[in-house]
Amino acid sequence: MIKNVGIVGAGQMGCGIAHVAAVAGYKVHIYDLSPERVETGLATINGNFARQVSSGKMTEDERKKAMALIKGSADINDLSDADLVIEAATEDETVKRKIYGQVCSVLKPEAILATNTSSLSITRLASATDRPERFMGIHFMNPVPVMKLVELVRGIATEEGTFAAAKAFVASLDKTITVAEDFPAFIVNRILLPMINEAIYTLYEGVGSVDAIDTAMRLGANHPMGPLQLADFIGLDTCLSIMQVLHDGLADSKYRPCPLLVKYVEAGWLGRKSGRGFYDYRGEVPVPTR
Numbered sequence: 001m002i003k004n005v006g007i008v009g010a011g012q013m014g015c016g017i018a019h020v021a022a023v024a025g026y027k028v029h030i031y032d033l034s035p036e037r038v039e040t041g042l043a044t045i046n047g048n049f050a051r052q053v054s055s056g057k058m059t060e061d062e063r064k065k066a067m068a069l070i071k072g073s074a075d076i077n078d079l080s081d082a083d084l085v086i087e088a089a090t091e092d093e094t095v096k097r098k099i100y101g102q103v104c105s106v107l108k109p110e111a112i113l114a115t116n117t118s119s120l121s122i123t124r125l126a127s128a129t130d131r132p133e134r135f136m137g138i139h140f141m142n143p144v145p146v147m148k149l150v151e152l153v154r155g156i157a158t159e160e161g162t163f164a165a166a167k168a169f170v171a172s173l174d175k176t177i178t179v180a181e182d183f184p185a186f187i188v189n190r191i192l193l194p195m196i197n198e199a200i201y202t203l204y205e206g207v208g209s210v211d212a213i214d215t216a217m218r219l220g221a222n223h224p225m226g227p228l229q230l231a232d233f234i235g236l237d238t239c240l241s242i243m244q245v246l247h248d249g250l251a252d253s254k255y256r257p258c259p260l261l262v263k264y265v266e267a268g269w270l271g272r273k274s275g276r277g278f279y280d281y282r283g284e285v286p287v288p289t290r
């Protein structure tokens, strides 16, 4: 029975997952490396709740109740009560493997460990834990409070009881599940990220400007966001990691990450979260950088 949920990583996904779990009545503990990161994360969640109150999606009383269920710290031992831990740290296999070593040493033996990875092999990540049978992918979409879908991915060793518990947990958050096999980037990102990468190639080859490409896909294909705006929203570091996983894992040149994407990441222009990507977010309105 899942009552206490632990989250690793107070970034955009970790905070979104904490948000929806608290609304559903779970006690949530968010762990990140620095206390400042945790504080910023809690402030972001509070801000998102406040927006929901002002748009009438939630009452002030519900906001207070949900917020009271969320705690955070930079001490990994605070995850020891968790029945389910969802790791939502940076999309980097080395980082995630290191986290599993630390988390497993404090987790209850019966606790389930899940990853929100966008692309990495669940079976390979499971091998870095002490509980491959109680490990799987629970892949939320961004922004978590708004997006209805969660992909569930089993590794080779995932037990049926683990899968059933994850399925019930996701259903309790009022989300719809889709089940994907453990292949690079699963379903959503296998299809979405090559489209985003192609948009970056379209920019790189001078076929259109940032504005032209995003306008074309918003008004010409009815996408809610242009692909470059969406790339900035996801985070360009995450987009690049996913393309690298597709390229390495499927060994097909059609997944070659666009050199312009590599350049933006090398510049530290990671999109919205760093203030600049295909758009510059530092002013009143986002301004295209090309």
Ligand SMILES: CC(=O)CC(=O)SCCNC(=O)CCNC(=O)[C@H](O)C(C)(C)COP(=O)(O)OP(=O)(O)OC[C@H]1O[C@@H](n2cnc3c(N)ncnc32)[C@H](O)[C@@H]1OP(=O)(O)O
Pocket: 048, 051, 052, 055, 057, 117, 118, 140, 141, 142, 143, 144, 145, 146, 147, 188, 189, 192, 224, 225, 230, 234, 238
């Ligand atoms: C990379 C991966 O591994 C997988 C992925 O997640 S891929 C990314 C998947 N996500 C997408 O494709 C998102 C595409 N974009 C959209 O659907 C929409 O642009 C959007 C939902 C993000 C915003 O919609 P919009 O109508 O343009 O904006 P807006 O009216 O401001 O927002 C709609 C609602 O979403 C909420 N919202 C927007 N961004 C939010 C955020 N970051 N956190 C919480 N809530 C948010 C708003 O508060 C608003 O809620 P209310 O109706 O209660 O006010």
Ligand SMILES: NC(=O)C1=CN([C@@H]2O[C@H](COP(=O)(O)OP(=O)(O)OC[C@H]3O[C@@H](n4cnc5c(N)ncnc54)[C@H](OP(=O)(O)O)[C@@H]3O)[C@@H](O)[C@H]2O)C=CC1
Pocket: 008, 009, 010, 011, 012, 013, 014, 031, 032, 033, 037, 087, 088, 089, 090, 091, 092, 095, 099, 116, 117, 118, 119, 139, 140, 141, 142, 233, 234, 235, 238, 273
């Ligand atoms: N962005 C998206 O649209 C989606 C992302 N995902 C996946 O979710 C995960 C998180 O992504 P996202 O939230 O966007 O990334 P962010 O960069 O917003 O957040 C990652 C967080 O993890 C923290 N972190 C890094 N290393 C550690 C560690 N060793 N221990 C604890 N925390 C750590 C980071 O801290 P610091 O900044 O200090 O390094 C940061 O706070 C990734 O696996 C990503 O692929 C899944 C669905 C959608």
